[in-house]
Amino acid sequence: MRIDIADARRAFCGLFAAALISGQALAQAPPAAPAIVPANVLLAEHSNWFTPAKIYDLRREHYPLASYPAGLNYEIYSAVGFDLANTILIKGPSRAPSGERELIVIDTLGNPEVSQRTIKAFRAQGLLPQCPDFSFGQPVPAACKLPLRAIIYTHNHIDHTFGVWGFLDLADRPPCPVADPKTPGADTVLDTAVENRDCVAVIGQSKINDGVGTTALVTGTIIDARSSYMYGNFIPRNHVNSGIGPQELGARTEVDGKQVLVNGSYRMPSRTFSNELKVLAAGVQMQLVYVPSETNDELAVFLPDRRNGTTPPSDNDWSGPGLLQSAEVIQGPSFPNLYSLRGTAYRDPANWFRSVDRLRQFNAWCMVPSHGPPLCEASNIQRLLKNFRDAIQFTHDQTIRWMNKGYTMNELAPLVESLYLEAGQHDYLMGQLDGVRPIKNQNVAANRCPDSPARVVPPHQAVPPAQDCVNPRDYLRPFYGSVVQAVREIYVGSVGWYEADPVALRPTPPKRMAEETLKLTCVPKPQGNGAMICGADAANIAAGDALAKARSLKQGGEEAESLAQFQRAAELATIVVRAYTQLLPSDAIAEVQALKTARALKAEAFLGLAEPQLNPNWRNFYITAAHELQDIPLPSDIKGGLVAPGVIGALPAAAWVNSLTLRLRAEVTAKNAVNQSFGFWFPAEGNQGFGAQGFLLHLRHGIAEFVQETAAGQPLPQRDVAAADFSVSMSKTALDALLLAEARGADEFRKAWDAAVQSGQITCLAGGNSCLEPFAKHFALYFDPKPTGLPPLADR
Template identity: 25%
Template structure:
């Protein structure tokens, strides 16, 4: 078994080496695709049907208005109060009925920060969420300090506007006008499911673990409309956030999408990206989404049970040919390898079963020995420059990390790492990865100047 694994790993390594791209070849096709994804975030108030309107592109997520005989219901409330006030004004031009309820699909700040803008002068407004709402968020973590830094890198918050293409599921620039200042704490929570009449409309709310453990989806049978929250958007899902997050239950996520697909949905409203219309299109999108998620989960578990190491498992998992080219499964936001790593570590922890990894050398000692094996610092430095010249950027990045454990050509090595980070960014279809590479490059550049 181990021999077969080794052969497979070697074949995959060859495939990786064949995918080198030189920085001088012009814009990478992945960057072109990521730029095209920005069309999803063109600011617009989209009329789905006579009763449902969706605001897209005004902030990092969507907000929706559902019009009933007795008033309106708001589903999700954006991140910044300023953006929410803008959208609320546009909604009131369509209907000036009072807001009877606000439904939060989950606790992420980009869906909750502008609620007061929508409520206005309305009285006795229900604010509905699942039990356990916001419990897993960054601000409740003992490592909030580093999560905040990583969050900034993932979303490119410290980058110049011209360096950010988009955020994968949101525009490159989002509102910073009174971020979170419109948040209102829920006054109505539920477990499992809640069937409730709001503004004269029958709503069905279902607990649906996925991107968060407080996620829900909203089904309005009378309007054949379903709001997915962040369990669906037009990108391969972010099964693991590189900013750092608790485990996202991948199996439950896929099953939540399967449940959504069981309803006769004619209008689908994602938490991000533009809505979908038409029962066939909606069903196809939900079905391929759940198939992709569950395929990654099943393949990962299968590889683990075969005794694969973490990296061998990552190398072995891929989407099938009928899924990998689907427009709603491109890796603009989530990444198959990141999801695989998250599943693997969730089930077995940091130890991958290889005894060599029980008590590894320290980083500095490993670097010293690898440099010595390469023929010394000068020889490795030459290999680093060769990697840059030939477009072997990931290998170059790893070589730079070894040399940074020493004082050899320190500033030059840092400069090389900056070059490599930017080169890797120039190839990314995944917006968080691109933003993270660029953010880290800027941090290195600024620290070396200091």
């Protein structure tokens, strides 16, 4: 059927009644203080899992397990609610010369200051020796040193690794030399009393350094910005929780009377493995197993009872029963975050539910996760594991099923969600979870929490039911992940972004498309008489009309229809905002007042969408994006986080040099047909144990090739590095200073460079000093400074 263009335009223009131009009034007002957005009552109650912060002593707290296993030679504690993740402390039977029991730590929290604060909580409860009080960053009194024998990272994420130096600084011995990250350790046995007698073993799966390096030097800058939105770091007045733990905030400490940010840090493992490692540390025998799930370097820890009693056997039987540390394979309590809104590499759900199946094979009497409280009693654990993995498999398999019928990404998301919610799977899983007995519900009659009213409440207001009760259904409620975001990721991870309609092969750029759409957008003038308003004003009127409908529907209790109208308002306003976006120069710029109106309308729509959300990540994104649109001040840049200097400096120097290829100013080097090389020589020093290392960056027009080996596969000799057009020798001290400075901008980087040159920490590799200024000049010309700014995420 042929459609007449004029008829189509008239039909489109007639869709909206011009009943509201409230956005213009909104836009006239100065930036307001952040609004207090009411919270979904179920989300508010979900804080009960982590509040107040608590250290679980499984000897005394193991509900619904009838009794703690007799004869175990270790003690285990889980600190929940002190940070986004937990830290788990194991006291072994072996004793240090001081007489204290030796320690193992699983996961180190996200910041060294937070780690040491948590250690103080252990001391306050008498679980670690008392010692003189001292502030973070001060010298550690000898009496405060701890007999730490091993640290185990479950995976690479910041909240599990970047607090490591908070523990290592308190250890009574140094960390063991790092293992070569290019060579995985053997899947054998690590006996720390034999191999690491005088140092702290740091243990991780062989892919962990790749995970840390990728976020620190490749994607971390944009992920830090998106994480700040997702975790609500800029909206403390509106914050409820982060779904799998309390709010994640940067730690601070006082220096010279001023509060300064404490950056995270990292220590590469001294021992890695690929699939399985048996570990003997502090007298405790543990089985570490590879369980790819939330990350590709995830590991779980199993402590068989038979190997951790008063007389451990000499055989090779590692079967249960025993205690299971489940890492983040079981995530939550929440529906698993199969895709993270902050941005992440593909998390294969099929790998994930098969890793849950691996956990099901362990006969665990208690499961200690890296998020949320422990879960005890074998049938209780098996019930949760089965239903958790079934939710993942349903989401994965039904996405693939309908994808193979030709459905595209955005068609699949509501389809699979509808199948999950309406075909009986959701009700079945929730009914199964009703039989799970959380450790916090020991004093709750029949393990049942009173039903919550279907309403929203202001955050921090007292919320029924009793604060002691946690709902086992939370293990599959969307408090962190959700079906719809997972479905889109499964589609892209399986077949990529292209949906097979050639219209998407070279689409009109977003700004141009928005401009062209506005030319077709018309609504009747409020005065009637058949006259029309077109362009940006028409889109804003339509957005305002949608907002009015959303409010009316909300007051009438029609939540789904109300959310649809809030979404429509946001989408219509976005057309105007996008038409103004100045990512690229354009002559077609609409009136400034129309942009202000659109931004105000879009912000109000986002606040309306935020209010009923169960998922705190969605809620936080909506609210922070609204603040961005309302010109409520946000930080101009993100300091620390995934790209903290202490993290990058803990990686091999090669990682930083290689990352420079991602900052090449191709518009300069390609246009000028640059064909030059930079050489970097790092003398053998420090405790990484790699010896002297050399690297080349060969610039050819629009690329920078990173070279670390000869054609024969051998490390570059010094003479090859010295033969570069510009080459320097740089000490580890100089590199650390440059990393610290580049996080503060180009001017600070140049100051640190000059200081290192003056102190002799950076020298010409070929001798003399004539190379230093040309190196610095061309380096600044060809490479971007480290990006530190907070880009617009919603105002575009």
